[in-house]
Amino acid sequence: xxxxxxxxxxxxxxxxxxxxxxxxxxxxxxxxxxxxxxxxxxxxxxxxxxxxxxxxxxxxxxxxxxxxxxxxxxxxxxxxxxxxxxxxxxxxxxxxxxxxxxxxxxxxxxxxxxxxxxxxxxxxxxxxxxxxxxxxxxxxxxxxxxxxxxxxxxxxxxxxxxxxxxxxxxxxxxxxxxxxxxxxxxxxxxxxxxxxxxxxxxxxxxxxxxxxxxxxxxxxxxxxxxxxxxxxxxxxxxxxxxxxxxxxxxxxx
Amino acid sequence: xxxxxxxxxxxxxxxxxxxxxxxxxxxxxxxxxxxxxxxxxxxxxxxxxxxxxxxxxxxxxxxxxxxxxxxxxxxxxxxxxxxxxxxxxxxxxxxxxxxxxxxxxxxxxxxxxxxxxxxxxxxxxxxxxxxxxxxxxxxxxxxxxxxxxxxxxxxxxxxxxxxxxxxxxxxxxxxxxxxxxxxxxxxxxxxxxxxxxxxxxxxxxxxxxxxxxxxxxxxxxxxxxxxxxxxxxxxxxxxxxxxxxxxxxxxxxxxxxxxxxxxxxxxxxxxxxxxxxxxxxxxxxxxxxxxxxxxxxxxxxxxxxxxxxxxxxxxxxxxxxxxxxxxxxxxxxxxxxxxxxxxxx
Numbered sequence: 313x314x315x316x317x318x319x320x321x322x323x324x325x326x327x328x329x330x331x332x333x334x335x336x337x338x339x340x341x342x343x344x345x346x347x348x349x350x351x352x353x354x355x356x357x358x359x360x361x362x363x364x365x366x367x368x369x370x371x372x373x374x375x376x377x378x379x380x381x382x383x384x385x386x387x388x389x390x391x392x393x394x395x396x397x398x399x400x401x402x403x404x405x406x407x408x409x410x411x412x413x414x415x416x417x418x419x420x421x422x423x424x425x426x427x428x429x430x431x432x433x434x435x436x437x438x439x440x441x442x443x444x445x446x447x448x449x450x451x452x453x454x455x456x457x458x459x460x461x462x463x464x465x466x467x468x469x470x471x472x473x474x475x476x477x478x479x480x481x482x483x484x485x486x487x488x489x490x491x492x493x494x495x496x497x498x499x500x501x502x503x504x505x506x507x508x509x510x511x512x513x514x515x516x517x518x519x520x521x522x523x524x525x526x527x528x529x530x531x532x533x534x535x536x537x538x539x540x541x542x543x544x545x546x547x548x549x550x551x552x553x554x555x556x557x558x559x560x561x562x563x564x565x
Numbered sequence: 566x567x568x569x570x571x572x573x574x575x576x577x578x579x580x581x582x583x584x585x586x587x588x589x590x591x592x593x594x595x596x597x598x599x600x601x602x603x604x605x606x607x608x609x610x611x612x613x614x615x616x617x618x619x620x621x622x623x624x625x626x627x628x629x630x631x632x633x634x635x636x637x638x639x640x641x642x643x644x645x646x647x648x649x650x651x652x653x654x655x656x657x658x659x660x661x662x663x664x665x666x667x668x669x670x671x672x673x674x675x676x677x678x679x680x681x682x683x684x685x686x687x688x689x690x691x692x693x694x695x696x697x698x699x700x701x702x703x704x705x706x707x708x709x710x711x712x713x714x715x716x717x718x719x720x721x722x723x724x725x726x727x728x729x730x731x732x733x734x735x736x737x738x739x740x741x742x743x744x745x746x747x748x749x750x751x752x753x754x755x756x757x758x759x760x761x762x763x764x765x766x767x768x769x770x771x772x773x774x775x776x777x778x779x780x781x782x783x784x785x786x787x788x789x790x791x792x793x794x795x796x797x798x799x800x801x802x803x804x805x806x807x808x809x810x811x812x813x814x815x816x817x818x819x820x821x822x823x824x825x826x827x828x829x830x831x832x833x834x835x836x837x838x839x840x841x842x843x844x845x846x847x848x849x850x851x852x853x854x855x856x857x858x859x860x861x862x863x864x865x866x867x868x869x870x871x872x873x874x875x876x877x878x879x880x881x882x883x884x885x886x887x888x889x890x891x892x893x894x895x896x897x898x899x900x901x902x903x904x905x906x907x908x909x910x
Binding site: 322323324326327328330331332333334335336337359360362363364365379382383386389390391431433437438440465466468469470471472473474475476477478479480481482483487488489490491492494495496498499500502503542545547550554557558560 | 586588589590592593594596597598599600601626627630631632644647648651654655656657699702703705706707708709747748749750751752753754755756757758759760761762763764766767774775776780781784877878880881882883884885886888890892893
């Protein structure tokens with residue numbers, strides 16, 4: 313079991329995990345569920361997940377395996393490429409119950425990964441961690457297993473990034489709502505962002521010129537790259553390109 | 566938005582829905598499903614929306630996709646029931662509040678679409694349909710809109726008569742077939758915390774493809790669908806004109822026939838013979854069937870939607886062109902170039 317695995321998580325998985333946690337039964341401390349996705353030798357890509365009801369107490373843990381099976385079949389009907397790649401749980405750390413659940417999942421898939429999402433926001437961060445099970449112990453005697461951490465990345469399809477950016481606006485709104493901006497509004501916002509970024513760069517350049525900050529060569533080189541990335545065209549060429557594009561959009565200067 | 570009073574047979578809901586609130590989870594799931602279905606031109610990705618109604622707000626809290634019916638034995642009802650049963654076990658809202666569909670270039674209007682929405686709206690008063698455009702979202706502009714049929718359209722479908730007269734009595738035109746409802750994305754506090762985490766994990770320059778200047782191919786596709794629709798509309802209009810001419814001709818012939826009969830009858834009476842029996846005119850001149858007006862109306866609505874899309878697209882493309890023009894203005898020094906562009910932007 314390679315430990316240099318990277319687990320690529322799609323944002324929809326995290327959204328689903330949090331939603332399941334918010335809808336948990338009142339007596340449940342944590343929720344668990346199945347992860348779906350694809351895996352290859354370099355890593356695992358997790359594209360979907362669903363919650364599985366379970367009961368957990370000090371002594372025992374009971375997971376509804378039939379439910380898990382049925383849900384997996386239903387999901388397979390929509391996307392046959394997705395297979396079980398592991399399981400998720402909310403909370404921090406790995407308990408002895410997790411080992412049992414992990415064993416069940418290793419029957420369903422080879423080398424399952426285990427993802428934990430810290431919804432209690434310990435250390436003011438929502439820790440998203442992934443583990444694989446590594447057998448340890450003295451050969452010949454009872455083997456135990458250790459949950460070894462592996463690195464987590466967020467992978468997005470292009471449209472997912474766009475959706476994510478649209479959702480980001482709910483952080484700043486009072487009612488936690490964000491309307492979907494029209495096309496032109498988005499361009500306006502982007503140009504305002506660019507203006508802010510340019511202002512920051514200009515203050516930095518001014519500071520360096522006046523001597524209050526030391527010049528950094530790598531910074532200078534990237535700034536030069538940026539200025540050179542503006543395409544070089546003669547004013548006539550540019551005017552022509554601009555006018556032809558305007559004409560195709562039906563407006564004459 | 567619309568503050569129409571509800572019809573008398575829906576006493577439990579007083580207000581029309583004027584806001585659709587969609588959870589971030591639903592947006593993410595719809596995007597994932599439509600992306601994975603691929604962009605085949607024929608099939609659309611569809612799914613069911615789950616949620617609840619709160620005052621004048623329709624909250625969509627979860628959704629699940631419909632598989633494409635590749636298998637003959639596949640039972641849609643079964644799948645839906647099973648899925649909803651399982652989701653209910655994990656405390657997901659189980660009220661069916663509508664459906665979603667992906668679309669190509671914003672061309673979603675068809676008689677089939679309207680019929681499906683009608684079936685939904687008759688069983689669940691507040692149901693809406695979410696239309697998602699995957700290609701436009703890929704270009705960087707999230708396109709997710711909520712629609713429902715207007716009450717007049719619902720009444721028209723109930724009568725199931727799409728002749729020109731029925732449409733006039735219902736005061737229906739292509740603009741009043743469906744209405745758009747305002748849509749907002751809503752996230753809980755915990756999801757906002759997740760978004761803070763994600764904004765650190767996903768680099769900020771991702772998702773800036775909406776600043777791309779290339780526009781010709783998109784404009785071409787839009788215009789192509791537009792011309793197709795206009796062609797179809799033209800054919801339908803021709804058919805209707807022919808029908809109208811035929812009706813006028815038939816009227817004239819009927820009149821002539823009646824006149825001839827009367828002449829003959831008077832002639833016969835003069836000769837003392839019995840008058841010809843009164844024949845039912847409608848048997849001699851069969852009534853010409855009225856061509857249904859629904860299809861042309863739907864086409865006009867689709868054309869209007871296309872035009873709106875094109876104008877929105879052009880406005881943002883022009884904005885970007887002006888931005889790039891600012892960068893090209895020749896200035897004496899490099900610094901002034903930067904200051905100049907930051908001022909005009």
